[in-house]
Ligand code: SF4
């Protein structure tokens with residue numbers, strides 16, 4: 001399952017349950033395009049999230065045509081409209097839409113669970129797909145839970161400075177994991193630990209927590225570390241919050257278990273409930289003993305940008321400092337970013 | 350400040366109404382008067398998004414609905430919006446956010462608006478609306494409710510929305526200390542159905558050439574009129590509007606009309622030159638997207654399902670193609686020669702699929718213009734640039750007519 005699958009299914013939001021993709025016989029691959037967002041501006045309004053524009057410009061050029069299907073979620077206004085434009089402008093691969101409630105109550109879990117069932121049925125029908133059985137889905141849940149627990153080990157090692165993980169190494173592992181290879185990931189991590197026995201983090205500089213939305217370029221991470229700081233956590237789309245909370249295994253209704261986990265996991269800014277997100281930020285700062293928080297925000301993401309002022313206040317209230325860095329997904333203005341990062345780190349001492 | 354402004358404007362409307370009963374002052378008087386009630390001691394104030402939330406439910410309770418976006422917009426209309434926005438910007442709210450939301454957040458910090466007893470909004474139209482509701486609820490330390498409306502209409506989705514509306518009814522009952530009166534809700538739904546029929550009648554009258562209603566009022570009322578859905582006020586306003594339009598048609602309208610266009614999305618709430626430019630070039634706007642009747646009459650005996658369906662059938666829910674459904678007939682009925690999308694920069698959900706709208710009109714052989722211009726922040730307004738764009742668009746329609 002997953003590792004040996006022939007077909008490929010792409011996804012772009014951390015709320016897409018990869019377990020269903022694997023159980024339908026596809027390899028799950030996160031879409032991280034490396035194109036130019038501006039190329040999409042004839043198709044979509046320029047003031048749209050740069051990640052979404054990049055996905056569209058890539059897809060319209062056929063760059064994802066080696067995928068059999070992509071799943072686009074109702075993550076935000078931009079993603080929802082991307083689905084419409086994908087249907088109109090992209091020949092291959094076909095896109096499936098997945099709705100996600102913005103609330104976490106029982107009614108929302110029930111609705112999400114029935115939506116996931118429909119998603120599974122649609123995936124089965126994609127050429128190359130296979131029937132999603134309860135047994136198959138439970139197997140995928142067990143596998144992905146293993147991946148999650150490996151990731152939580154990595155994040156806790158990063159926080160504690162164990163096993164010699166640098167922020168750049170963890171970030172590159174996060175990017176490599178596009179194929180979500182459940183079997184291989186724990187081996188890679190184990191190999192890594194074996195290769196650095198007893199290595200602890202050498203850095204004594206300020207401890208930095210990176211939080212925000214999609215972060216696809218290593219440039220920010222490397223410039224923080226190059227300036228002598230230590231990265232202690234990533235609370236980004238595919239960072240800590242993506243891996244936290246296991247799906248209950250071997251439930252009679254695995255769709256319900258998935259719906260529950262995906263809605264109850266630490267939330268992204270798309271979810272309602274700023275108070276919970278503020279509490280979470282406070283506990284992340286305390287848990288990682290961060291001296292500084294860098295909020296990395298892809299431009300035109302309303303979900304995150306509306307939260308930023310209250311996040312800044314929260315960080316301040318913990319005694320840490322906060323830097324907000326907006327990017328265009330491609331980090332085309334990395335020099336300006338570098339100057340801001342260096343000034344921030346200098347301030348932290 | 351906001352309260353004083355409302356008092357002044359209500360007074361002006363009263364004076365105008367003494368001269369002659371007309372739709373516009375009547376509408377404004379009711380609107381400002383309702384917002385003023387939110388300042389009265391003991392009133393239960395419900396922040397809401399009246400152009401999306403099924404207001405029929407609120408009409409069944411003794412509460413004062415207060416639309417936070419509209420309140421911010423009214424401040425802009427009175428040239429008081431920018432100080433509110435700069436207040437929010439100074440606190441870290443980016444200028445990429447919708448200016449409506451910057452204004453209301455600034456208004457919170459400047460203590461401009463009444464204190465809510467409950468805040469509620471919907472997942473449509475935009476992400477920003479839900480976020481602002483959430484932020485205001487946190488800042489006011491007051492409970493909020495988010496009506497999550499799914500993308501697809503399925504039996505589960507209808508039940509989901511219906512159950513949430515029942516939850517809202519329970520909350521409103523707790524706040525007001527009086528449980529939902531089913532007869533009162535039935536009455537509110539009956540009134541809403543009647544208003545829907547009146548709206549259809551108005552839409553028929555708007556086919557008249559030249560158009561018998563000021564376009565900015567038409568777009569404004571299509572949105573803000575919903576504040577009164579399910580109430581006698583809405584019936585009274587619609588009846589008065591029909592009366593005024595009929596009177597105008599009977600008297601005869603001497604104005605010429607060279608072109609007629611369809612209007613998408615919202616409209617600028619500050620002093621601008623869009624409508625004046627169109628007027629000068631005799632361009633009529635007989636219909637806008639937000640005035641279409643997209644929902645069915647609601648079953649009085651099953652009001653929650655009816656209200657849920659009204660939400661789910663909103664053209665801004667679901668695929669973008671819904672926004673141009675039935676456009677061929679509308680083109681014929683209203684003799685349309687062009688279409689315009691008013692694209693305020695932060696309105697991702699309304700603007701992102703502009704290509705759909707453009708293509709749909711290209712298929713109908715009609716020119717389409719996307720007019721980038723802020724809805725509520727006048728700071729970037731460049732009248733000459735706007736005039737040039739509009740005149741270019743009008744020229745395309747002229748050439749087409751000649752051609
Ligand atoms: S970064 Fe924000 S706007 Fe972009 S896809 Fe993610 S949630 Fe949507």
Ligand code: SF4
Nearest residue numbers: 447449474475695696
């Ligand atoms: S203009 Fe658009 S972004 Fe602003 S509040 Fe209205 S729907 Fe939302």
